[in-house]
Amino acid sequence: MRFIATRFPTPTRLGQALGLAVVALLLLGHAANAEPMFRNVVLILSDDHRYDFLGFHPDGPEFLETPNLDRMASQGAYLANTFVTTSLCSPSRATILTGQYMHRHKVVDNQRAVPQGTRFFPEYLQASGIKTAYVGKWHMGHDDDSPRKGFDHWASFKGQGTYFNPQFNINGKRQKFEGYNADVTANLALDYLKSVGEKRFFLQVGFKAVHYPFQPAKRHHGRYDKFDVPRPQTMSLTERNYETQPNWVRERRYGIHGIDHMETGPLDADPVPSLPALYRRFAETVHGLDENVGRILDYLDESGLAKDTLVLYLGDNGFALGEHGFYDKRDAFEESIRIPMLAYAPGHIQPGTTVTQMALNLDVAQTILQGMDVAQPNGTPKMSGRSLLPLLLGQEIAGWREHFLYEYHWEWNFPATPTTLAIRTDRYKYVYYHGIWDKNGLYDLDSDPHERHNLIRVPAFAERASKMKNQLFAELAEAGGLIMPIRPPRGIQFYDRKLRR
Numbered sequence: 001m002r003f004i005a006t007r008f009p010t011p012t013r014l015g016q017a018l019g020l021a022v023v024a025l026l027l028l029g030h031a032a033n034a035e036p037m038f039r040n041v042v043l044i045l046s047d048d049h050r051y052d053f054l055g056f057h058p059d060g061p062e063f064l065e066t067p068n069l070d071r072m073a074s075q076g077a078y079l080a081n082t083f084v085t086t087s088l089c090s091p092s093r094a095t096i097l098t099g100q101y102m103h104r105h106k107v108v109d110n111q112r113a114v115p116q117g118t119r120f121f122p123e124y125l126q127a128s129g130i131k132t133a134y135v136g137k138w139h140m141g142h143d144d145d146s147p148r149k150g151f152d153h154w155a156s157f158k159g160q161g162t163y164f165n166p167q168f169n170i171n172g173k174r175q176k177f178e179g180y181n182a183d184v185t186a187n188l189a190l191d192y193l194k195s196v197g198e199k200r201f202f203l204q205v206g207f208k209a210v211h212y213p214f215q216p217a218k219r220h221h222g223r224y225d226k227f228d229v230p231r232p233q234t235m236s237l238t239e240r241n242y243e244t245q246p247n248w249v250r251e252r253r254y255g256i257h258g259i260d261h262m263e264t265g266p267l268d269a270d271p272v273p274s275l276p277a278l279y280r281r282f283a284e285t286v287h288g289l290d291e292n293v294g295r296i297l298d299y300l301d302e303s304g305l306a307k308d309t310l311v312l313y314l315g316d317n318g319f320a321l322g323e324h325g326f327y328d329k330r331d332a333f334e335e336s337i338r339i340p341m342l343a344y345a346p347g348h349i350q351p352g353t354t355v356t357q358m359a360l361n362l363d364v365a366q367t368i369l370q371g372m373d374v375a376q377p378n379g380t381p382k383m384s385g386r387s388l389l390p391l392l393l394g395q396e397i398a399g400w401r402e403h404f405l406y407e408y409h410w411e412w413n414f415p416a417t418p419t420t421l422a423i424r425t426d427r428y429k430y431v432y433y434h435g436i437w438d439k440n441g442l443y444d445l446d447s448d449p450h451e452r453h454n455l456i457r458v459p460a461f462a463e464r465a466s467k468m469k470n471q472l473f474a475e476l477a478e479a480g481g482l483i484m485p486i487r488p489p490r491g492i493q494f495y496d497r498k499l500r501r
Contacts, residue, residue, distance in 0.1 A: 068294030099383030103481030253325025
């Protein structure tokens with residue numbers, strides 16, 4: 001089964017007006033009340049959590065246990081068609097905090113610092129008197145763990161951090177903790193929630209889990225060893241899987257982020273784990289993540305905070321586990337760009353709500369600002385997303401998005417994936433690869449949800465490919481997204497390593 005976005009016709013002026021009227025009435029209703037719809041928001045962000053690794057998801061592993069994420073869906077809302085606009089940690093996190101595409105916020109890789117003058121939406125909350133806190137993995141600015149602007153309270157660590165015995169920078173002072181990173185992160189989040197008192201707050205919790213290399217808590221290691229692991233349809237090294245794909249797709253499986261290389265050697269060679277072992281460790285790490293999400297939800301319920309609090313959960317990007325011969329993200333295939341997203345707000349969101357319209361990480365900032373009744377100050381950069389709040393509340397919005405843009409720029413330290421620009425509708429995806437002598441991509445996601453058949457050279461689809469390509473580049477040009485962000489290499493590059501040995 002594959003979740004399909006609700007399709008809308010091209011919006012008419014009347015439809016647009018009706019949609020705007022609904023949003024306007026919703027906002028007026030908030031303004032008329034003494035209290036905003038949500039006094040508080042908790043935003044929980046995980047790392048590399050792919051869209052189908054949820055216990056209730058029909059396409060996920062049958063053995064996976066995520067009772068707390070399942071609970072968010074059954075007692076709140078599940079956004080079944082959610083995507084990132086760049087499938088890479090730092091760019092995605094910057095998109096979430098700015099409400100901007102990567103070509104506007106300029107955080108284009110995991111090493112680059114946030115540009116001076118960047119505005120994060122928590123700054124607007126601060127200006128409205130709302131207390132703000134960040135706990136957990138930040139991962140923008142690489143090895144810098146210093147407190148960032150927009151947050152009154154800070155508890156984070158350098159770069160990727162470690163799964164065990166992590167060191168956190170807590171408001172400028174470093175402290176070493178014993179135990180599992182997800183447990184420590186949840187402990188620090190709970191400490192903050194218990195200290196906030198009657199003040200309005202925004203808390204962002206960033207879990208390191210489930211980032212590669214997958215390391216579950218010791219109590220969960222081996223939990224799923226007895227279960228068979230499904231093999232993706234597109235993983236087999238057969239001509240059928242690669243005859244229409246770009247050459248780089250097949251070549252990547254033998255290079256960095258490919259299952260036949262795994263950076264250090266073939267996937268099935270010792271000491272590199274086999275794909276089934278990799279898959280099981282991923283699932284066990286998700287299970288430990290879910291446990292700690294449950295601890296936060298339980299406290300909100302037991303303390304009474306839940307009735308005034310919106311909880312949002314999402315991953316920062318997807319992750320391939322053998323599809324097309326890949327592990328990792330970055331590319332524009334579905335496993336890379338799709339993410340889980342859930343919303344929990346007892347008394348506000350109808351239990352069991354499923355949102356089928358396209359949602360993006362781009363929408364998080366405006367959703368939270370609207371939910372907390374905070375306006376963007378005049379003169380601040382216009383955001384590119386849309387608030388999801390009306391959809392979470394069951395409102396019908398005419399003229400909802402029918403497509404989005406995807407962008408990823410080649411990294412010299414991870415050279416196996418080319419610069420990738422794409423446009424995805426509810427049915428078709430066009431992918432353009434910049435700077436390589438190769439074919440581009442066009443996929444019909446209705447008839448080919450696993451993207452096995454590239455239609456780019458099928459004459460019957462030539463007109464569609466041309467139109468989507470033109471639309472992609474026209475929208476990027478209008479938004480200033482055609483400037484190449486080249487960064488000088490440093491150190492020994494991947495393809496020079498053998499020469500230096």
